[in-house]
Amino acid sequence: MNPISKKQLLEAGYHEGPLLEQILQHLVELDQKGITDSKYALKLIRRKFGEPPPKLVLREKPVECAEAIEANGRDEQENLYAVRRHMQELLKTPVISKGVILPDACPMGGKSASIPVGGAIAVENAIIPAAHSSDICCSMFATFYEARSSVSSEMDALMSSTRFGTGHRHLDLLVDDPVHDEDVWSNPFLTGLRDRAKLHMADQGDGNHFAFLGEIEVTEEMLAVLRLTGHHSVTAGLTAGKIYRVLVTHHGSRGLGAHVFKRGQIAAMKHTAKLLDRFPENAAWLDARSGDGPAYWEALQYVAMWTKANHRSIHRRFLERIGASGVAEIANEHNFVWQRGDTFFHGKGATPAWRDADGKPLLGLIPLNMAEPILVVLGADNPDFLSFAPHGAGRNISRAALRRRFPGELAKSEEIARATAGLDVRWYCGKPDLSETPVAYKNAQQVKSQIAKFNLAEVVGEIRPLGCIMAGDSGKSWRDREEELSPKQIRQIQHRADRRKNHQRMSSEFPDI
DNA sequence: ATGTCC
Numbered sequence: 001m002n003p004i005s006k007k008q009l010l011e012a013g014y015h016e017g018p019l020l021e022q023i024l025q026h027l028v029e030l031d032q033k034g035i036t037d038s039k040y041a042l043k044l045i046r047r048k049f050g051e052p053p054p055k056l057v058l059r060e061k062p063v064e065c066a067e068a069i070e071a072n073g074r075d076e077q078e079n080l081y082a083v084r085r086h087m088q089e090l091l092k093t094p095v096i097s098k099g100v101i102l103p104d105a106c107p108m109g110g111k112s113a114s115i116p117v118g119g120a121i122a123v124e125n126a127i128i129p130a131a132h133s134s135d136i137c138c139s140m141f142a143t144f145y146e147a148r149s150s151v152s153s154e155m156d157a158l159m160s161s162t163r164f165g166t167g168h169r170h171l172d173l174l175v176d177d178p179v180h181d182e183d184v185w186s187n188p189f190l191t192g193l194r195d196r197a198k199l200h201m202a203d204q205g206d207g208n209h210f211a212f213l214g215e216i217e218v219t220e221e222m223l224a225v226l227r228l229t230g231h232h233s234v235t236a237g238l239t240a241g242k243i244y245r246v247l248v249t250h251h252g253s254r255g256l257g258a259h260v261f262k263r264g265q266i267a268a269m270k271h272t273a274k275l276l277d278r279f280p281e282n283a284a285w286l287d288a289r290s291g292d293g294p295a296y297w298e299a300l301q302y303v304a305m306w307t308k309a310n311h312r313s314i315h316r317r318f319l320e321r322i323g324a325s326g327v328a329e330i331a332n333e334h335n336f337v338w339q340r341g342d343t344f345f346h347g348k349g350a351t352p353a354w355r356d357a358d359g360k361p362l363l364g365l366i367p368l369n370m371a372e373p374i375l376v377v378l379g380a381d382n383p384d385f386l387s388f389a390p391h392g393a394g395r396n397i398s399r400a401a402l403r404r405r406f407p408g409e410l411a412k413s414e415e416i417a418r419a420t421a422g423l424d425v426r427w428y429c430g431k432p433d434l435s436e437t438p439v440a441y442k443n444a445q446q447v448k449s450q451i452a453k454f455n456l457a458e459v460v461g462e463i464r465p466l467g468c469i470m471a472g473d474s475g476k477s478w479r480d481r482e483e484e485l486s487p488k489q490i491r492q493i494q495h496r497a498d499r500r501k502n503h504q505r506m507s508s509e510f511p512d513i
Numbered sequence: 514a515t516g517t518c519c
Contacts, residue, residue, distance in 0.1 A: 108514095135514035167516045199516080207514060251514095258515040335514090 002027040003041035012042060013052030015275055016291045023049055056275045058283075062091030065099040068385045068454035069118075072446070075397070082107045089113040093283040094276075095126040097343070100385045102350055103450035104394030104442065108133065113280035117349040117395075120388045124344075125289060127296060127337055129264040130282040131346035136257035136303050138209075138335040138349075140365035141311035142374070142463065144216070144244040144328040145319060154322055155213060155424045155467045158247070161202070161317035162211050164428035164471035168199035168255070175202040175317070179309035182302065188292070189263045189299035193256055197306055200254035202313045206429075206471035208392075208436060209251040211314065212367070213424070214374060214463035217243045225378055225460045226328065229363040230356070237327035244327070246463045248374050249314055250367060252335065253307045260299050267292040288344060300337060307333075330376065332364040334391035347388055353379030353457045354387035364457070368393040368444040370437065370468040371420055375448070376461035382454070389457040390450075393441040402435055415439055423465055427472025436470050 004012075004027055006020070014020050023045055035041050065087050071080040083105045090113040091099045098121065105118035115121065115131045123131070148154065163169055180201075185194050204211065216222075220240045238244070253260070268284035271291055286293040308331065319326060332352055338345045340354070351364040366375040366389065381387045397405070406412045412434050416425075419438045427433065434440065451457055 133514070138514075196516085205514070209514090253514095255515060262515090262519095 002031050003036050004038050004045070008038065008042075009045075010274065013055075015053065016271060017287050018289055019049065021290060055277065056094050058276065058279060059092040059094060062088040063096060063098055065091055065101060066385050067101045068450065068456055069101050069103050069105055070446075070450055070453075076442075079106055083116040083119070086112075086114050086116055087119060089280060090115055090121065090131070090283060093128070093279070093285070095123050095128070095285050096121050097124055098122045098386060100350075100388060102385070102388060102390040102456070103447050103454070104349065104390040104392050106395045108348065111280070111282060113282040115282070115346070115348045118390055118392075120345060120347040120350040120386050122343050122345055122386055123285070125287065125342055126285040127264075127268075127288055127293060127300075127344055128283065128285045128346060129261055129268050129296075130284065131348060132261075132300075132335050132337050133348050134258050134261040135252040135335050136261055136300065137307040137333050138250070138252035139307055139311065139331065139333040140248065140250055140367070140374075141308070141315065141331040142246050142248045142329065142365055142376075143315045143319070143326040144218070144238065144246050145324040145326050147215075147243075147245045148322045148324045151213065151424050151466045154245070154318075155426065155469070157321040158211055158213060158318050158467075158469060159426060159428070161321060162249070162314045162469070163203050164209070164469065165206055165474045168196075169203065174198060175313050177201050177309050177313055179306050182305070184298070184302045187295055187299050187302070189260050189267075189296055190302060193259055196259065197254075197256040200256065201310055202317060203254055203310070204249065204251040204314070204471070205254055206474060209471065210249070210367075210370065210436075211469045212248040212250070212370070212374060212463075212465065213467040214246045214248060214465050215243055216246055216376075216461055216463045217241070219461075222376075222461050225363065228360065229378070230358070230360050231328060231330065231363065245324075245466075246374075247315055247318055248365065248367070248463060249311050251307075251310070253303045254310070256306060257303050260303055264292075264296050264299070267296065288339075297337075304333060304336065330363055330365055332362065345386060345388075347391075349391040350388040351377065351379075351391050351457070352387070353377070353389040354381045355379070363460075364389065365463075366391060366451075366457075368447060369441040370425060370470070371423060371465055372438070372444040373462035373464050375451075375459050376463065377451070377457035378460050380455045380457050382456055385454060385456055390447060393444055393447045395440060396442045397440055399435045399440075402440055406434060406439075424467030426467070426469045428469055429472045429474035431473035431475075433470065433473045436472075
């Protein structure tokens with residue numbers, strides 16, 4: 001029996017972490033020496049390990065934030081102010097050492113210290129679940145293959161190879177994969193989630209997720225880049241000068257990741273509450289090397305593996321249906337945590353653009369919108385911006401503003417027809433979603449020029465669009481819920497309208513003249 | 514983003 005319990009050490013002001021582990025080790029020795037008096041033992045601990053560190057506080061000033069973004073016009077300027085405000089709240093978190101804002105940045109909700117989409121942070125020895133967001137491992141995956149048939153018949157095959165929308169597929173339609181049999185389900189962040197993971201295999205969810213069919217001419221330069229980046233094992237089948245079809249999918253870890261995040265966020269709040277009296281929920285962290293941190297890290301690695309298997313399952317089903325085989329693969333996550341040394345880099349809509357352990361630059365995919373090419377980019381490994389590139393074009397306009405600009409079904413469908421002319425665009429749930437068409441996204445050329453201007457990445461190829469499947473408007477979406485007004489807000493609006501009406505009546509009854 | 518609040 002130790003003279004002091006772990007609980008007593010925490011009460012004495014020591015924190016969870018490597019130091020606490022050392023102290024607990026030392027207590028075993030004290031116990032063996034026959035020391036049983038807790039007061040005396042605590043005195044010895046203080047002498048050997050020093051006074052417990054003081055409670056942490058939020059930084060008074062945010063740490064450095066580098067901005068790889070140019071705001072053109074008033075809307076973009078206001079967007080940048082909002083992004084900056086959220087980032088600066090987050091950058092007061094003591095474990096964060098730097099933040100970056102990328103060209104596609106826009107706020108993710110209105111909560112304090114929420115990392116913007118198109119944002120990344122460097123965190124020392126800690127993981128901040130909210131900074132990779134609940135859409136853990138939202139990622140890109142491309143397979144090159146030789147065209148087998150017309151775009152429309154290959155799009156038909158794609159429609160039956162994947163599924164969009166909320167909810168899970170029927171048990172009869174389960175897509176099996178060895179990833180479900182990995183020995184991970186006793187991890188506290190994963191336990192009980194295996195069935196959910198199985199149900200979602202080959203699903204893509206909704207929102208901005210998509211399955212995109214495109215084409216690319218593979219040049220000698222492109223082949224050289226693929227070899228340079230360690231993709232040569234799959235480039236044997238590629239011929240320079242030939243045009244290949246490419247399937248590109250974009251989705252995250254579905255219900256599996258959402259639940260892992262929820263659990264991680266709860267654990268992080270508990271951990272941080274021991275160290276800080278007050279902190280924004282979005283700043284809560286786990287120590288990477290103690291407590292729940294290592295198990296959470298392991299769970300994240302599995303979620304990454306599962307998500308990659310999910311992409312592959314869709315690509316495999318598609319290639320089987322059209323009778324083709326993949327000749328090259330490119331993939332990257334853009335919502336995730338990556339460890340480099342003792343630093344944990346968190347990206348929310350940020351494409352990794354550093355060099356791997358062998359010094360090879362990373363290859364990534366940046367989609368812009370359904371009518372623009374998907375960029376194949378070689379990371380510039382620019383430390384000024386934590387070696388990240390953007391993950392897309394970024395939102396240009398809020399959903400509410402979009403509705404104002406295109407009131408009514410006719411204006412909407414005219415705009416969609418104009419913006420997607422010549423492309424085989426399909427909305428899985430039936431109704432188009434204007435907020436996912438090109439009009440809702442920032443100008444693609446502008447994003448490309450900012451990638452070059454800030455030296456974030458080099459565009460080495462473009463996958464030209466042929467067709468795209470997105471969830472579309474499924475009726476009741478999560479996003480619509482967010483925009484629903486609370487009963488209090490509705491009462492306020494009605495109250496104001498009544499007052500205006502009364503005022504008008506009064507002024508007409510009692511005209512000034 | 515999330516079987517649209519475990």
